[in-house]
Amino acid sequence: MSTLNITVSPADDLIDVPRRIVVTGAQPGELVQVASRTVRAGAVWRSSARFVADTAGHVDLTLAPAVEGDYAGISAMGLLWSQAPEQPGRRELFHADVLQPLTTSLEASGASGKAEAELIQRLSGDGVTRREVREQGLVGTLFLPAGPGPHPAVMILNGSGGGINEPRAALYASHGYAAFALAYFKAPGLSDYISNTPLEYFEKGLDWLRASVKPLGDFVAISGQSRGGELVLLLGATFPQKVSAVLAYVPSALVHSGQNACDPAIGREGPTWLRDGKPLTHQWENNRHASWAPFDDGAPPHRHVLAMLTALQDKEAVAKARIPVEHIDAPVLLLSATDDGSWPSSIYSKMVSDKLDEVAHPHTVEWHDYQDAGHAILFPYVPTTQISYAHPVSKRISTGGGEPAANAHADKHSWHHAQEFLRNAIGAHLARSAQPSRKEVP
Template sequence: MTAERTLDVRVVPADAELWRRRTITIEGATPDAVVTVKATTVRNGVDWTSRVSFLADAAGRVDLDADAPISGRYRVADAMGLLWSQTAVDGRPGGLDPESVETPLVTTIEAWSEAGTGSGTSGAGEEHGSAQLIQRFVGDGIRRVEVREEGLVGTLFVPEGEGPFPTIIVMNGSGGGLNEVRAAQYASRGIQALALGYFRVPGRSRYISRTPLEYFETAIDYVTRELAPLGGKPLVSGQSRGGELTLLLAARFPERIAGIVAFVPAAYVFGAQGAADPEEGWDGPTWTWQGEPLEHLWHDNSGVTWQPWDGVAHEDPDRDVYIDGLHDRELVAASRIPIERFRGPVACVSGLDDRAWPSSMASRLVMRTLERSGHEAERLHLDFESAGHITPLPFMPTTNIDVLHPVSGARYSNGGTVLGNARAAERSFEEVCAFIHRATREPQRS
């Protein structure tokens, strides 16, 4: 009977922040054996798993950053593929936001040699090993503070050490809620971050319809007055509808904002779409100012004869409501966000394969408008070729491509590939963190 041998599975660092890349190696296998690796993470009570196989080298070693899998979920040399390629075991699109950011993610990595494989007369026998990889949402020394002042609903994450810190307001998109995970990651990079909720949070509407811009004006003033942001003003950031909102706030309050980061944004104001109050409908207003709705592209648009937010696709699969909407030139002009009013640093992050809406086009329009207007501050556009409606953070699953909208329940596609979205998530986080630090050092232009 063949004796069981232990594989040495090493994760370095084993316990660190969510965004930190790890190395994963396996030693002690039979030379040339096929070594299978399975990663399991429990997220909100659901197992998320990935499984890949490698060919051990002549020394019985596998380095997941140097060796590409020969079988399984992904086929590139990337240790973190064990995480970004995971899917929920029940096969359904699942939520990745944790119930509490104070509870870390624990991934169990199991490795075994496939019986009979490898060099030698009998091949591999019983060879097993395991290790844990821990991803912390809230790093050491970071303070989490709930903000419930002046009608605001948010959570503040304060970095370790003495301020003042670069400070950013972080907003979600049409799913609503609080983006505590992203805010916490910024804090671990020396950036003070307020995750601000504006709907689908306690005390606020269940829908995005008729959200008053005065609420965000209050938030900007609160952060400026109470949180002592480096440079005297906060940055503002949001994703998807929050990206649209970010551009809108920069255009409306240009003197109060230090810089902006718009993830997969829109260049126009749109109606409430899939996050609408059912009584208002998809073509009702999203934003108001002084009680009056802001003009938007779906308001009696003469070029739009259908809408996708009920989950029913157009009979022509190539039809795009966002292109149809541009045919109404008068409404296009009225709903365009006048980003040229903002003179501070601007960053846009988009995916060329965004299937939710054309964020790449919108970001390019923003950059071209700023250039034509003589904008002198930094302009950064990260446009990823194989990415879609990208909003994840590094080393989280990017397999949720076809999903159900959290408000309407309609099915839609985010676009992109699993690998493309993962690469975009990692690179964009690093570049955005650097941009935020640069923006607070750059002299402010009026």
């Protein structure tokens, strides 16, 4: 008869809430294995690790180091971030319906027997509503928190994979934000490619969001990762009066060409962004040193960053393609990674931070650079093991870089700071709004 027992606390909560997983009933010094199994978008993901029971016969994953298995050392949620898919190549972490929770089965086993428990992670909290948006030419999904509001708003933009970032928007709504995940390509009714995307489309999105949800204090932040990180800096600089805060995940300091997400008819050196119908100058344009060879050559997985580094050698081309971040009139959060395999987000973030420091930017600027992490910075607690992938548009096998443990740290740390950054940005915004204008001062 088994004497083992395993508990999870809390057993059912939002995905970013850490859990305490504890096994009891083992013999002191007994080797106990804990295994996890999660079905994600129809695919099975698994992990396991072994631990030594303490003198009371307990294994508390917040205290006990993994001595064997899919991760090493102490990590309370290591069984989640170290998961890998049974079927190679599967990368979808969430169900297509983000309102459906992820259920992880845990099994503890050892000489003292077996025990099972469940851990439930939700992207969408109680009362969060989801609404598809297909109006004024916009394609996206609006998530609203429980309660009448008004709520501060966030517009969320994806990167070169395109589509609608519903998971991040649902989680933002679960934390009290009116969250609008806006697609701009690779979504119903839109182009399959990033090439020739007009910035006015995003201005319309900002205007629609304000008119639709009437946010608290007229606060609308923008959050984007990768090409979306480039984009939110560009939007903040282009429409400064319409952006209340900028959250740039693994961003670029420069305007880039279409690259892996380009329309093949236009090519990867063709333009990405249009303003008033005219293409914005990008870093590959008339660049005397830019070369795709370091990315194209050799066996996969390919490191896109190697080509991007060649383009940085032409200082004149870089200067012409630089995003004028000094025009941003809002707090800025930069999140980068030292082993970014897609592009040099650490170098780019430093360029942005240095420019804002040079001009004495009047708002908060935060920069967090994650050692040994890669391009995929998301939120806790999700698998971080699938580093190589086929690009969603070009299908080229590439690596985002980073190590699973470092990526997991970046996920956790960045999300904590993003929440804190937004709270502080809202507070500062509301305080400025409450100050009387010069005309109102008696």
